[in-house]
Amino acid sequence: MLFSSLLILAGCDNNYPKDWPWVDVPFFSSCPDISGTYLVGSSNDDGIGMSANMGDTLFRNILPRERSSQRWNWETMTISGDASQQLDITLMRSTQTLDLYLQREFAQGSKDYYRNRYNNMMNPATRWRNSFAAMTDDEYEANLDKLYLTPQVHHVLKNGEDYECNGGWISGERLLHDPGPDRNNPRPDVVNGVVRFGKDTAGYLVAESIYPEDVELSLWCGDGCKGIALGTWTMHKWRHWEPAQPAWEGERSRPWAEPFKNIESRTGNGTGGVLRLVEVRRLVTPTILPPATLTDLEPTGKDMILVVNSPDKESLNKMFKGLGSIFTFYDVRVQELARMPDGGWNMRVLLVLRPRE
Numbered sequence: 001m002l003f004s005s006l007l008i009l010a011g012c013d014n015n016y017p018k019d020w021p022w023v024d025v026p027f028f029s030s031c032p033d034i035s036g037t038y039l040v041g042s043s044n045d046d047g048i049g050m051s052a053n054m055g056d057t058l059f060r061n062i063l064p065r066e067r068s069s070q071r072w073n074w075e076t077m078t079i080s081g082d083a084s085q086q087l088d089i090t091l092m093r094s095t096q097t098l099d100l101y102l103q104r105e106f107a108q109g110s111k112d113y114y115r116n117r118y119n120n121m122m123n124p125a126t127r128w129r130n131s132f133a134a135m136t137d138d139e140y141e142a143n144l145d146k147l148y149l150t151p152q153v154h155h156v157l158k159n160g161e162d163y164e165c166n167g168g169w170i171s172g173e174r175l176l177h178d179p180g181p182d183r184n185n186p187r188p189d190v191v192n193g194v195v196r197f198g199k200d201t202a203g204y205l206v207a208e209s210i211y212p213e214d215v216e217l218s219l220w221c222g223d224g225c226k227g228i229a230l231g232t233w234t235m236h237k238w239r240h241w242e243p244a245q246p247a248w249e250g251e252r253s254r255p256w257a258e259p260f261k262n263i264e265s266r267t268g269n270g271t272g273g274v275l276r277l278v279e280v281r282r283l284v285t286p287t288i289l290p291p292a293t294l295t296d297l298e299p300t301g302k303d304m305i306l307v308v309n310s311p312d313k314e315s316l317n318k319m320f321k322g323l324g325s326i327f328t329f330y331d332v333r334v335q336e337l338a339r340m341p342d343g344g345w346n347m348r349v350l351l352v353l354r355p356r357e
Helices: 095-106 112-120 130-134 137-147 277-287 315-324
Strands: 038-039 048-050 070-071 076-080 086-092 152-158 164-166 169-176 190-199 205-217 228-241 293-300 305-310 329-339 345-353
Touching: 095 112, 095 315, 130 315, 169 205, 277 293, 277 305, 277 315, 305 315, 315 329, 315 345
Parallel strands: none
Antiparallel strands: 038 076, 048 070, 076 086, 086 152, 164 169, 169 190, 190 205, 205 228, 293 305, 305 345, 329 345
16 A cells, blocks of 8 residues: 655644644554544434545545435444454444334335335245245345345454554545546546544544645636646645444344244145155255254155254255255245254255156
């Protein structure tokens, strides 16, 4: 990472606001402690609000670019970790914001379409249906986060990749965003100076932008008059963000991860399942890997019920990756997921068999 020699020339008192508490710059450490939780945004009841003014800093990839109207902003940023190695960033939204978001979502359309779609995705039967069954709980939750507003997200910034520590400050490249007059063919962003971060004695996160700018003296002399060039100056711009409590508290609810029973009846009184026990056992056994165990195969008319025990769900997810590739099974449907006394899981799966040719 290339940083400008502007840092060498810059002192921490360049145009520093006189009414702000002083920045606590460490004398014997190149990396300051900027850990804490800071207020970085807000939203009104319609999801419109002000976002953090960090779009030109080392946080540019995880926060909105400009300080302008955004939808359902991140409200707080929690910074932790050893800055000499990495910074762990957690962005959060409040429960109130999430509730307002869902109200706006459900109010769209007609006949409760969006409410029903949301409730369907929260249903554990949906979570174990089709390709979702091969997902881990974390992967399913990540998929929900693409569909709906999430209360929090985590990012990691690496020292030497995303920022550097210089003279008791955490410094990153300042990105200049000027798309130009043609929005269909915007100009690329360019690096122009640096932005460095510290924490003041009152707990505020403080940033100083240091960048070169061509300055000229404007003179009024009628139309078409040009100013007098005064050369390139080193500019200093200060911002700060107040300390706050984390916007999100508690655990995320996972109704879709709970036990459930969804027994479906299959028409027909055939006995084909009994005659195909050996065939089905041969097919399913390789898909059930330790610590999961095959407990039973129960013929049900023309089809088969697969019963599996596992101490964890991940083994069940791996099983579905195998079951889904077996042509003999026309469909694979989870009928029940139950907790066992030892804390493990018992699952019953309906295997819909294709007729033998």
